Amino acid sequence: MAKLALLGGSPVRNKPYPSWPQGGPGETSWLDKVLKSNRWFAGLQGDDPDALGSIFGERFAALHGARFGLSVANGSVAIEIALRALGVKRGDEVIVPSYTFVSTATSVLMVGAVPVFADIDKQSYCLDHRDAARRTGEHTRAILPVHLGGHMADMPSLVEIAGKGGIAIIEDCAQAIDSDLGGQKAGTWGELGTFSFQSNKTMTAGEGGLVMTNDPNLAERVVAFRAFGRFRGQGGVRSSDLTCRHLSSNYRLSEFQSAVLLAQLEKFPEQDTRRQANAARLTKGLNEIPGVRHILVNRPSMKHGYYYYLVRFEPALYGNLDPARLCDALNAEGVPFVPGDRKPIYRHPVFEVKNLNDYLCPRALERYCQVVDLRNPQCPAAEEACGCTIILRHQVLLGEPEDMDDIIEAFWKIQKNIDELR
């Protein structure tokens, strides 16, 4: 039996996997256009018709079958703007999943509202609709599902729950560009969808974000909240015709970032096809290995966006290894897995009442204390996921088909040598 590379044996592979982000002639050419023009920003409200920001927004929305795509500075403020556009206010409650990036919930706090942490579904790692339903009440204004890693949340069930309660849905699609459930794309199930173009994402300008909606009134509010809370008057977009009606700040994206995003969008379909094919090959191989499972509910109607390829391992069959130790063994074989989140988001100290005291108004803080119990959060699936989940980043899926076979071989090797790792 081949010896594990971590313990001095030869690795399965020595070749690196593709790196990310990837720039090229397309990015250079679009950037050059901006540099040589005298338009370096997208206009007072960020939506001048000839601005690259507007063109990118339209094309990105078209990819998702949506009416409006409004570019903003990043995915975190995209959530804030979406909440403000809906009129979510101090003390309102917003249901968020417990296993996600922290800003899904901190964005709720940024508008003075209360994040209510709900558990995830053990199969998909996305918001558990039953637990979300259990936690809705008279103060719930929105549900904020995350399509984790690119896997669609159970949107039909969430839409039903929201519909019954008169509650809005904002989909956090930061990890789910072009994900799809039953032919309907991420970002179009709820009132609003938010996206991120931060450096790790499958489409990136280093930083960037977007708010998507089909509703013209919400689109108008997003545009206003994107730029100082200023609304258009009759006269158009001269600054003298803009009236500041709501408190906001400047969340516009620069034309340089939009230029890079236009080039990324052009390359996306080819990269997406490659990721889908490689992920399918990888899943087929991993499914044969005892005790490892790709986080993918068997829904033929879902298209996974593959921001992350999440793998859950059965601790009992893997010597109760810590995820970091398993990643060390895989990394030594030349396969770049990283541990998944090590704690549910509510374990970040920012969510402790003593730390929120300085930021939330008394009414919101009182509400928070009533609905959030950090001593007994009752999110067992999220807690469990932190101890048995590892992640492959999407750029690995841009390799050749044979590169996937190396990943499968590394898993087999570790599985057969598991006693050595204990």
Ligand SMILES: Cc1ncc(COP(=O)(O)O)c(C=O)c1O
């Ligand atoms: C699920 C989720 N929500 C929100 C964000 C925030 O996006 P950004 O980093 O662009 O602010 C991220 C990004 O990292 C994310 O993964």
